[in-house]
Amino acid sequence: MAPEKKFVSSKLNKFMHPRNPYRTPPSFKKLSMKFPEFRAYCTYDVSGKVHLDFKNPRAVRALTTSLLDQDFDLKVSIPDDRLVPTLPLRLNYLLWIEDLLTHAAHYDSEHFVLAIDIGVGAACVYPLLGAKRFGWCFVGTESDQLSFTSAHTNVQNNNLQDKIFLKKVESNIIFKDVIGEEKVKSWTLECKLRSKVDIAECSKKCAECEPQASQLNPQNEVNFDEGQVKAEIKKTEECSTYLYDFTMCNPPFFSCEEETDTMKKSKKDRGEPLSAPTGAIHEKVTEGGEISFITKMIEESQLFKDKIRIFTTLIGTKAHIKLIKNALSTASPSCSVLTEFCQGRTMRWGVAWTFDPSLKLNQVKSKKDMATNKPLILMMPRSLMSVYSVPSAWNMINKWLHHLKVKVQVLKSSKYFISVNVKAFKATWLHQRRKERQNMRRGVGASNGNMNIDGNNSEIIENGNGRSSKRKREAGAETCGDHDGEMMMKVNICTDRDFKTNRCSEAIPKNQSSLDCSLTSSHLGSPHSISVKEIPQNHSKQENLKLTQGKDKLQNLNKGKQERLESILRCNLQVKQSGALISLEAFYLGGSSGKDGLNQLLQFMRNQLAKPTV
Structure with missing residues (x-):
C-alpha cells in the first residue's frame, strides 16, 4: 500500500504582495449567490459551507471568470481547452511591475504607460487587468489562432480596444517584427495622443474650477490643440528613444510533453496538485523549454535596449534560475533583479533587467525578502x-x-x-540634544518650535542663517523708550558654542505686521509654500487661503514625485x-x-x- 501523501497548507499566502486583494480568500458563498454558472459547480455541507472541486477544469474556469467579473468588472470567456489563469499570481506579477515603475523609474499615477505582453493567451488576462486596474496600454502578441480570436473577443466585450492592441505573430516571434510594424506604431501613436487629450481636458477642467488660481497664474491656462499635441508627442519621441515602458511574459515552462507531469519529479512528501491542469500543449511546451525561450528574449533585448525601458519575464522552475542568470550576465544590463511570487502552495519567480543606467531595479524587494x-x-x-x-x-x-x-x-x-x-x-x-541646548540658551522651551512675539518683554532677533533668538529687555532699557521702535539694534550672539563664528543679526521693526512674521516662519524651507511677496496685499486672508489651496492642487503630481x-x-x-x-x-x-x-x-x-x- 502506497504511503499517503502529506497535505501542505497555503503557507505562502503570507508572502503575497501587500496590495494583492486575494491575500484574503474570496467568499465562495457570495460568489455562488451572485453567479449561477459558478453555483453549478458548488457543493454544500451540513453547516452550509460552500466547497468547490478544484480538480474539475470547468469549476476552476467558472471561479476565475466569476472573480474577474466581481472584482474587476471584466467579462471574460475562456475556451474549454485553453489555459485558465490563476488571478493571485497574475496580480502579484502586475503589482511587482507597478513597484518597479513607481520606486525605480519614479513614475507617478498619471504617467502614461505602454507595455508589451508576449503571448496574451485566450483570456488576455494581463492586458485586461493592466488596463482596467492600472490604466496601462498594451500591445499583445499571440501565435495560436484560437487563443488570438478569444483574446480579441474579450477585449471587444470589455470595450478596451483603445488600450489594448493585439497582433497575430508566428510561434518563434518575440520582439522582432512587432515593435517596428507599421500598424503597431500607428496604434501606439494614437494611444499616446488620446492620453495627451485626456490630460489636457482634465487640466482644462481644473483651470475652470479654479478661476482665481488661473487669474493669479495666467501661464497655467490650458489652450488645447490636437495638432500641437501630436507635434509634442513626436518631439518627445525624438528626445526619448523609449517607446515602451516594460515587457512581460509567461513563457511555456516545459521542453517536452513528458515534463508536464510534475508528480514524476516532485519530492516524495509533496501532495498531489489541488487543481486540475488546464491549457493546450503549445501553452505549456516549447522547444528547449523556458530556458531557451528566455535566453532568446535576453538576446533580442539587446537589439531593442533603446526602445524598451524594462524587460521582465516569469520563471516557472527554481532549478532554471541560475542558468537564466548566467545568460543574463552575458547581455551586460545596467541593472537586474530577481523576485519571488508566493501564492497558495505555488511559487514562481520573476526577473527584470534594464539597459537604462538611471534605473536601480534592485531597490524593489519582494515581501518575502523583506520578511527575512x-x-x-x-x-x-x-x-x-x-x-x-x-x-x-x-x-x-x-x-x-x-x-x-x-x-x-x-x-x-x-x-x-x-x-x-x-x-x-x-x-x-538627528542632533535633538544639540537643538535642545540651543533652545534652552535662547530661552525657548523645547516643546515650542514657533517664534513668539511679545512687544512688552522681548524682541525677535533673526540672524543671517535663518535662526531666531529672543533678547530679554535689559534693566535700563526704560531710559531708551523714546528711541525704541525708531532705530534698528544690532546684537552679537556669542554665547552659542555651536557657532564657529560670531554672527550679527538685526531686529525686526515693531511696525512690521505679525502676519508677515508668522507666514515667513511657518513657510520657511517648504518647497510648496507661497511666500508673502507672492500674495497680493489687497486679497483677504480667506482669498489667500483659497489661492494657496488651488496652487497646491495644481502641484499634486509633481509633489508626489518629489516626495x-x-x-x-x-x-x-x-x-x-x-x-x-x-x-x-x-x-x-x-x-x-x-x-x-x-x-x-x-x-x-x-x-x-x-x-x-x-
Missing part, C-alpha cells in the same frame, strides 16, 4: 506607561513620530498588534505584545539613508525612553 530581514527591536518599559498595553505604547510612539514630522500610515490595528508604515523626507531625529525622490527612510513599525512584554519592531524597507537611518531613528526613541523631551 531581521528587525530592530526596542522593548517598551512598564515604568513609563500608566496602562501597559499596545495602544498605550503606540500613543507614545505616535507622539514621537508626530514630533519628528514623518509620514505615518496605519496598516493594521488591533488590541495586541499595531503595524504602521513610516516615510521620512528629512533626518529630523519619492526625497524619501530618505522607508520602514515598517510593529508594536506587539509577546507574553507579558510589549516590543517595537522596525523593518527597513529603503531610503537614501540606508539602515543607518533606521538605527538613528531607534536611537532617538531610546533617548526618549531614558530622558523624555517630547
